[in-house]
Amino acid sequence: MASQLLFVPHLALIPKASPFHPSLFSTINPSFFHSTSAKRALKSSSDSRIINLKAVADTFSEIESNSANETTALTLREICQGFVPEHILHRIEEIGFVLPTEIQKEALPTLFTGRDCILHAQTGSGKTLTYLLHIFSLINPQRSSVQAVIVVPTRELGMQVTKVARMLAAKSDFDVKGCTVMALLDGGTLRRHKSWLKAEPPAILVATVASLCHMLEKHIFRLDSVRVLVLDEVDFLFYSSKQVGSVRKLLTSFSSCDKRQTVFASASIPQHKHFVHDCIQQKWTKRDVVHVHVSAIMPMPLCLLHRFVMCQKTNKHQMLLALLESDAPESAIIFVGEQSEKSKKVGNDPSTTLLMEFLKTSYNGSLEILLLEGDMNFNSRAASLTEIRQGGGFLLVSTDIAARGIDLPETTHIFNFDLPQTATDYLHRAGRAGRIPFSDKKCIVANLIMSEERFVLQRYENELMFSCEELIL
Numbered sequence: 001m002a003s004q005l006l007f008v009p010h011l012a013l014i015p016k017a018s019p020f021h022p023s024l025f026s027t028i029n030p031s032f033f034h035s036t037s038a039k040r041a042l043k044s045s046s047d048s049r050i051i052n053l054k055a056v057a058d059t060f061s062e063i064e065s066n067s068a069n070e071t072t073a074l075t076l077r078e079i080c081q082g083f084v085p086e087h088i089l090h091r092i093e094e095i096g097f098v099l100p101t102e103i104q105k106e107a108l109p110t111l112f113t114g115r116d117c118i119l120h121a122q123t124g125s126g127k128t129l130t131y132l133l134h135i136f137s138l139i140n141p142q143r144s145s146v147q148a149v150i151v152v153p154t155r156e157l158g159m160q161v162t163k164v165a166r167m168l169a170a171k172s173d174f175d176v177k178g179c180t181v182m183a184l185l186d187g188g189t190l191r192r193h194k195s196w197l198k199a200e201p202p203a204i205l206v207a208t209v210a211s212l213c214h215m216l217e218k219h220i221f222r223l224d225s226v227r228v229l230v231l232d233e234v235d236f237l238f239y240s241s242k243q244v245g246s247v248r249k250l251l252t253s254f255s256s257c258d259k260r261q262t263v264f265a266s267a268s269i270p271q272h273k274h275f276v277h278d279c280i281q282q283k284w285t286k287r288d289v290v291h292v293h294v295s296a297i298m299p300m301p302l303c304l305l306h307r308f309v310m311c312q313k314t315n316k317h318q319m320l321l322a323l324l325e326s327d328a329p330e331s332a333i334i335f336v337g338e339q340s341e342k343s344k345k346v347g348n349d350p351s352t353t354l355l356m357e358f359l360k361t362s363y364n365g366s367l368e369i370l371l372l373e374g375d376m377n378f379n380s381r382a383a384s385l386t387e388i389r390q391g392g393g394f395l396l397v398s399t400d401i402a403a404r405g406i407d408l409p410e411t412t413h414i415f416n417f418d419l420p421q422t423a424t425d426y427l428h429r430a431g432r433a434g435r436i437p438f439s440d441k442k443c444i445v446a447n448l449i450m451s452e453e454r455f456v457l458q459r460y461e462n463e464l465m466f467s468c469e470e471l472i473l
């Protein structure tokens with residue numbers, strides 16, 4: 001570590017509370033500091049005692065891309081060869097996944113050794129493909145049993161993961177037995193799934209916790225045959241009061257299975273050292289669990305530009321309209337806060353309804369206006385997402401239900417019509433944009449805030465190490 005800091009002596013002058021204190025650099029791979037571009041970039045700022053946040057971010061962005069060019073890049077095929085079946089490798093290349101993202105490069109070799117893993121990397125960094133490729137390396141399609149279970153917090157994320165798994169497993173020209181994937185999600189018809197699980201168990205099960213636990217309690221299937229259990233958005237599952245009890249029970253049951261491997265994934269794992277410690281203590285993971293932490297000092301993707309506009313409660317709708325007109329997004333998600341119980345009780349309309357009505361009468365742009373919120377029935381929720389995925393630009397008004405895991409790569413703008421409740425929520429909402437790996441395209445996160453909320457946003461900026469620029473309309 002000392003040799004790494006030789007290149008950045010000025011960093012020692014930064015106050016300890018700063019997000020750029022040298023201690024934070026301990027997570028960077030040492031080879032990174034020895035690259036020519038890193039030396040050049042860090043040297044050029046060595047006179048300055050005041051590190052501008054944006055300048056450091058830009059420097060890192062440049063260093064990251066330069067150092068990527070300097071090292072000989074292994075392809076995904078080269079990393080997976082000998083582990084993942086040929087027809088899957090062929091399929092990923094057909095889809096266009098040739099180079100690995102950072103988390104794929106770092107985590108796949110560890111996953112292939114059979115060790116438990118925590119995949120901790122930015123939103124949109126390709127964690128789904130990471131754990132799916134590993135699952136395909138383990139599955140024996142000849143065996144009639146559930147061999148991998150992926151637990152997700154919402155039906156929408158479950159549908160998306162199922163779709164990706166099926167797309168990879170789809171038979172190509174190769175003469176191979178397909179690998180079946182079942183979605184066991186809240187709101188589905190469990191009776192049909194019960195018979196299917198018993199008669200012809202799928203190799204991969206993508207499930208929400210409640211539905212999965214129901215099947216386990218009714219002895220419709222057992223965990224014994226499961227080789228790998230993935231918990232996607234693991235911090236959300238643990239923080240959700242409705243789901244945490246079942247999640248703990250599931251992990252405890254799985255801990256007694258032979259030949260088990262447990263994988264956790266998320267872009268945010270608050271207090272991750274405690275989390276890892278707890279997992280080992282509770283035997284939810286083995287002692288040699290690996291925490292693969294990519295972009296540890298920059299949790300927010302650098303392709304996102306953050307802005308805020310000051311407004312009054314009474315002119316928020318007009319301000320949003322002005323932003324939509326000036327920015328002309330290709331596709332956008334507008335996040336609105338959940339309606340409080342108190343507001344429901346007195347019979348107020350939810351903010352989502354009011355905003356939808358406003359946009360339908362006032363917005364003259366070409367984007368299709370759609371709604372996604374928890375109170376809608378499952379069919380309407382699915383219909384909204386299907387419509388979005390059929391192509392064409394969209395303006396999706398949503399609560400935090402769309403904040404986790406949903407992958408709509410065409411999203412160029414995020415509007416926080418209401419500020420999220422926590423910095424973690426901000427990270428996941430913002431991360432619905434900028435989801436095309438290896439792309440140079442910048443996306444916008446715009447916050448509509450009242451003056452008294454400025455300090456809240458400032459707190460998120462400090463915690464997540466990004467900077468937000470004021471926009472005067």
Ligand SMILES: Nc1ncnc2c1ncn2[C@@H]1O[C@H](COP(=O)(O)OP(=O)(O)OP(=O)(O)O)[C@@H](O)[C@H]1O
Pocket residue numbers: 076096097098099100101104121122123124125126127128129266267404405406407409431435436437
């Ligand atoms: N190697 C790759 N090359 C190109 N694109 C990729 C690659 N791996 C994944 N992607 C694409 O990147 C996008 C984001 O991937 P994914 O949904 O897995 O992100 P994530 O890390 O799970 O994000 P989040 O934390 O927000 O859930 C997807 O559209 C996926 O198809």
